[in-house]
Structures are given as structure tokens and as C-alpha cells.
Amino acid sequence: MLDEIKERLEAEIETLARELNVEIPEKISTAVELGDLKENAEYKAALERQSFVQARIEHLSKRMSELSKIDVTEMPSDRVGFGSKVTLYDFDLEEEMTLTLVAGDFMDLDAGHVSMASPIGNGLLGAREGEEVKVTLPRGERHYEIRKLVTLPQQLGLD
Numbered sequence: 653m654l655d656e657i658k659e660r661l662e663a664e665i666e667t668l669a670r671e672l673n674v675e676i677p678e679k680i681s682t683a684v685e686l687g688d689l690k691e692n693a694e695y696k697a698a699l700e701r702q703s704f705v706q707a708r709i710e711h712l713s714k715r716m717s718e719l720s721k722i723d724v725t726e727m728p729s730d731r732v733g734f735g736s737k738v739t740l741y742d743f744d745l746e747e748e749m750t751l752t753l754v755a756g757d758f759m760d761l762d763a764g765h766v767s768m769a770s771p772i773g774n775g776l777l778g779a780r781e782g783e784e785v786k787v788t789l790p791r792g793e794r795h796y797e798i799r800k801l802v803t804l805p806q807q808l809g810l811d
Contacts (some may be wrong), residue, residue, distance in 0.1 A: 654735070654804075657755075658719055665712050672705045715755075727805050732776045734768060735804030740776075743795040750800075753777070 676698055683695035727733055732753065739750045749764075753776065756767040766773045772794075775787030781801040787794050 654719060654722060654724065658716065661712050661716050661719070665709055665716075668705050668709050668712075672702065672709065676702045676705065724805055724808055725810055727803065729803050729805040729810070730780055730801075731803070732779045732798070732801060733803060735807065736776075737800075737802040737807070738776060738798060739800035740796040741799050743797070748799060751776075 679698040680695065680702070683689075683692050683698055686692055686694065689695050722734070732738055734753060734755070737750060737752050739748055741748050751764050751766045751772070753768050753773050754760075754765045756769055759765045759767055768774065768777060771789050772787050775785055776796075776798070779785050779798055781798050783798050785796045785798065787796060
């Protein structure tokens with residue numbers, strides 16, 4: 653999972669760097685040729701995009717740095733944490749669901765990802781397989797049982 657996230661970040665950084673260093677300068681140059689920069693919408697749009705792309709690259713670079721500091725060997729292999737795949741039984745809905753806890757930047761709802769910072773993600777952190785967990789959601793309290801837990805160290809064969 654960490655490698656997938658790093659690859660996605662690297663790919664986005666590479667795409668943005670090309671835009672920042674090649675495409676945006678071309679747009680700025682073209683806009684400058686049109687004259688009067690005070691009322692040149694293309695010029696202003698290119699500068700705004702340049703600023704956004706620079707900020708996004710900075711943010712992604714910071715995330716890469718944070719990810720490189722994660723030591724999977726130090727993560728507990730018996731508790732819910734980053735990267736854990738958790739099968740829950742929802743007592744209220746009387747159904748099972750499987751979620752993967754991720755950082756908010758890397759959520760893919762279609763893949764069953766949930767942010768660790770979300771109410772359900774935060775409520776599950778540190779729980780063990782077989783435990784019942786109460787999670788306070790915006791709509792009220794929900795009761796879950798952790799039926800199956802596969803932690804990131806287990807997924808990587810470090811357990």
C-alpha cells in the first residue's frame with residue numbers, strides 16, 4: 653500500500669512538474685505576446701495556475717517525506733492502523749462491510765477506503781479483531797464488531 657501511494661504521488665508530482673516547467677511558461681509567453689497584461693485573462697489564469705501547481709507540488713512533496721518516515725516494522729500487527737483492511741459487522745444495519753484505513757489524501761471511496769481522520773476511521777484506530785467498537789457518527793452512535801483484521805505489516809508479510 654505504501655508503495656502504491658508513493659507511486660501515485662511521484663506520478664502526480666512528475667505531471668505537475670512538467671506543467672509547471674513547460675506548459676505554464678508557454679501559456680504565459682503566449683499571453684504576454686497579446687499585450688496589456690493588466691486586462692489579460694489568459695495571463696492572469698496562467699499565473700493563478702502556476703501558483704496552484706507550485707503549492708500542490710509542495711504539498712505532495714511534504715506527503716512523500718511523511719510517508720518515507722513510516723516504519724512498517726514498528727506498526728502493531730494486531731491493531732487497526734494505517735493501511736489496515738477491516739471487515740466490520742454493523743449491528744444496526746445487520747450487515748458486513750470491508751474498509752481500508754488510509755490517509756485522507758489517498759481515499760478512494762469506490763475501493764472501500766476510509767480516512768483515518770474520519771469518525772469511523774478514528775473510532776476504529778487501535779481496536780483488535782473480535783472487539784466491539786462504538787463509533788460516534790454525525791447521524792448518531794453506531795455499533796460494530798471487528799470480524800476480520802489484516803494490518804499493513806501482515807499484508808507485507810512482516811508479521
